[in-house]
Amino acid sequence: xxxxxxxxxxxxxxxxxxxxxxxxxxxxxxxxxxxxxxxxxxxxxxxxxxxxxxxxxxxxxxxxxxxxxxxxxxxxxxxxxxxxxxxxxxxxxxxxxxxxxxxxxxxxxxxxxxxxx
Numbered sequence: 354x355x356x357x358x359x360x361x362x363x364x365x366x367x368x369x370x371x372x373x374x375x376x377x378x379x380x381x382x383x384x385x386x387x388x389x390x391x392x393x394x395x396x397x398x399x400x401x402x403x404x405x406x407x408x409x410x411x412x413x414x415x416x417x418x419x420x421x422x423x424x425x426x427x428x429x430x431x432x433x434x435x436x437x438x439x440x441x442x443x444x445x446x447x448x449x450x451x452x453x454x455x456x457x458x459x460x461x462x463x464x465x466x467x468x469x470x
Contacts, residue, residue: 355419356393357381362411363443364399384430385422404449412449413439420469423456
């Protein structure tokens with residue numbers, strides 16, 4: 354049930370988008386101690402992103418939504434893991450990454466024609 358969406362300024366081919374989705378899914382599942390089998394990842398690449406008025410340097414915006422698990426410590430671990438991964442793999446400075454953490458109640462999350470309870 355955790356979902357992570359990354360909007361990133363760089364353009365990738367299909368294989369790299371799939372690899373990115375797998376990597377961010379693994380990070381979320383590990384840091385939130387949630388099963389990978391219910392973790393969803395969405396990759397939106399080649400986005401027009403202005404960070405501080407700069408469109409040239411790579412940047413990213415990440416949204417993590419989950420039913421439970423988004424404690425302060427978990428969010429700090431996720432922030433560090435995402436920023437480290439993006440810097441190492443794609444050259445995105447951690448100073449050009451914003452992450453939004455959204456904890457949801459089960460009744461706010463639809464799935465399989467109903468909601469979680």
